[in-house]
Amino acid sequence: MIIAEQKPLEEIFKLLQGHERILVAGCRSCVAICLAGGEKEVGVLAEALRLRAALAQLPWQVDEATVERQCEKEWVSELAPLLKGKDAVLSIACGVGAQTIQAMYPQVRVLPGLNTSNMGAPEEAGVFMEKCGGCGDCVLHLTGGICPIVRCAKSLLNGPCGGSQDGKCEISPEVPCAWDQIYRSLEGLGRLELLEEPIPPKNWMPSRSGGPRKVVRPEAVMTEEQKRQKGVRP
Amino acid sequence: MRARSNLERVLLSGKFAVTAEIGPPKSASADKVRKNAREMRGSADAFNLTDNQTAMSRMSSVACAVVLMQEGLEPVVQMTCRDRNRIAMQGDVLGASALGVRNILCISGDHQTFGNMKEAKNVFDVDSIQELMILRKMRDEGRLWSGDELEVAPELFLGAAANPFADPFEFRVARLAKKAKAGADFVQTQSIYDMERFERWMALVRARGLHEKVHILAGVMPLKSHKVALYMKNKVSGMIVPDEVVERLKNAKDPKEEGVRICVEQIEHLRTIEGVRGVHIMAVAWEEKVPEIVRRAGLGPRD
Numbered sequence: 001m002i003i004a005e006q007k008p009l010e011e012i013f014k015l016l017q018g019h020e021r022i023l024v025a026g027c028r029s030c031v032a033i034c035l036a037g038g039e040k041e042v043g044v045l046a047e048a049l050r051l052r053a054a055l056a057q058l059p060w061q062v063d064e065a066t067v068e069r070q071c072e073k074e075w076v077s078e079l080a081p082l083l084k085g086k087d088a089v090l091s092i093a094c095g096v097g098a099q100t101i102q103a104m105y106p107q108v109r110v111l112p113g114l115n116t117s118n119m120g121a122p123e124e125a126g127v128f129m130e131k132c133g134g135c136g137d138c139v140l141h142l143t144g145g146i147c148p149i150v151r152c153a154k155s156l157l158n159g160p161c162g163g164s165q166d167g168k169c170e171i172s173p174e175v176p177c178a179w180d181q182i183y184r185s186l187e188g189l190g191r192l193e194l195l196e197e198p199i200p201p202k203n204w205m206p207s208r209s210g211g212p213r214k215v216v217r218p219e220a221v222m223t224e225e226q227k228r229q230k231g232v233r234p
Numbered sequence: 235m236r237a238r239s240n241l242e243r244v245l246l247s248g249k250f251a252v253t254a255e256i257g258p259p260k261s262a263s264a265d266k267v268r269k270n271a272r273e274m275r276g277s278a279d280a281f282n283l284t285d286n287q288t289a290m291s292r293m294s295s296v297a298c299a300v301v302l303m304q305e306g307l308e309p310v311v312q313m314t315c316r317d318r319n320r321i322a323m324q325g326d327v328l329g330a331s332a333l334g335v336r337n338i339l340c341i342s343g344d345h346q347t348f349g350n351m352k353e354a355k356n357v358f359d360v361d362s363i364q365e366l367m368i369l370r371k372m373r374d375e376g377r378l379w380s381g382d383e384l385e386v387a388p389e390l391f392l393g394a395a396a397n398p399f400a401d402p403f404e405f406r407v408a409r410l411a412k413k414a415k416a417g418a419d420f421v422q423t424q425s426i427y428d429m430e431r432f433e434r435w436m437a438l439v440r441a442r443g444l445h446e447k448v449h450i451l452a453g454v455m456p457l458k459s460h461k462v463a464l465y466m467k468n469k470v471s472g473m474i475v476p477d478e479v480v481e482r483l484k485n486a487k488d489p490k491e492e493g494v495r496i497c498v499e500q501i502e503h504l505r506t507i508e509g510v511r512g513v514h515i516m517a518v519a520w521e522e523k524v525p526e527i528v529r530r531a532g533l534g535p536r537d
Contacts, residue, residue, distance in 0.1 A: 153345050154316070154356070158363040158416075159409050161342045162397030162424055163471040170471035171347045183402045195408060198416040201320060201364040201379060 019088035026066035027093035037092035070097025136206025144185025151178035239336035251512025271305035289349025314343025319359035331388035339393035370417030398435035425455035445509030460484035
């Protein structure tokens with residue numbers, strides 16, 4: 001899932017300067033799970049904006065909406081009636097959600113209420129950890145099921161650097177050393193031999209380094225005719 | 235002979251080698267490097283130039299290497315993976331080589347959060363082992379990593395770092411083996427204070443025959459005071475400083491003299507360990523002490 005967190009309120013207030021009719025738009029998917037942009041957070045943030053408007057005598061009129069998935073056009077089209085007369089959407093979905101709204105409603109300014117952080121998972125209640133770097137060429141089979149690309153601070157592929165001590169990364173005693181974890185995992189699996197052979201320089205082409213990525217499933221792509229019949233937006 | 239460097243010659247002759255570190259200045263003037271070079275001349279077989287160490291911008295290691303060569307000293311250029319991708323790395327190697335650099339040490343580099351520009355973006359396109367693979371290909375096959383042929387291949391004596399004090403301990407020897415496999419001709423270790431652990435590591439190194447495959451230079455760092463020792467112990471990851479060392483410095487009348495004495499004792503001991511082919515002296519911001527340490531350890535002057 002995508003992990004995000006809300007921007008500081010003061011920063012959000014600044015983003016909204018000069019706007020009047022505002023829709024706070026949340027998402028029931030990833031950002032609801034990481035407690036950043038679900039229905040509940042939409043309500044709390046909208047209330048905070050109303051309070052601010054009352055205290056600072058700002059002309060803000062704040063509405064609320066939360067869709068199932070803000071990254072999919074089908075769900076985002078539900079916002080159309082609510083967007084009539086609005087001059088700003090404060091999206092508290094991930095950056096993908098905010099961009100989907102902006103692409104579908106170019107006449108309204110979409111402002112990001114969250115900082116999108118990473119692809120991760122809940123570690124325990126209220127704690128979310130980055131897990132996958134989306135490098136486009138997965139190596140988990142070589143590394144005991146732990147991603148070195150994103151969980152190692154240096155994205156090393158050939159084992160822990162000289163800064164690994166007591167299972168911790170050199171950047172902070174709070175950060176586990178991914179390569180220490182990889183070593184322990186492979187030790188448990190009886191596959192330490194996987195660490196003996198030098199892994200050559202990685203092909204970063206399928207990663208962000210190769211430019212913006214697009215994945216196409218040809219069997220699911222509709223013909224122009226099919227799109228017309230189903231009434232799919234261009 | 236791979237690179238016909240002085241360091242390679244000394245190591246191949248079987249003579250106990252000495253290398254020492256010089257920290258490039260935060261300055262657009264190389265006066266500090268020239269001063270270090272003049273003070274340290276004849277105290278080591280080659281001199282490491284660190285590469286933006288602790289992730290702070292300093293004069294580039296290649297530029298400092300040229301200054302060192304102008305002064306008649308042989309450089310070991312350190313090249314980190316933190317600040318350059320494989321494109322810049324190979325370009326820098328060709329440039330350094332054209333200017334006369336023969337020894338290059340491949341390292342990952344301290345993470346930028348150590349430095350004073352924590353907000354910087356790091357590179358880490360390749361890691362230190364992959365860097366060795368790339369440089370070895372340039373030397374042995376006369377080709378860039380892409381396969382493109384080089385008109386003239388660089389002559390390189392390839393170095394790497396080894397840290398017997400980092401974890402997991404059991405993997406540290408395997409990592410050295412990997413570096414040797416990837417092309418390391420010599421390694422310099424992290425500063426040794428915990429001699430017992432170093433000896434355990436060396437025993438495992440010998441058990442795998444690695445001391446025959448790669449020249450091992452044992453790292454030492456003279457400490458100026460017990461405060462420096464405590465800083466190393468508590469703040470530097472991958473470093474072990476036993477309490478005994480801290481106490482000796484704390485109780486000494488002249489802590490600096492005690493620091494030098496400890497360092498000399500360590501070198502004398504390291505010389506007796508089978509498979510240790512030399513020492514690497516890292517006198518951080520205390521470079522002028524190196525000639526004295528080398529002389530008192532019975533290793534100098536070097537010719």
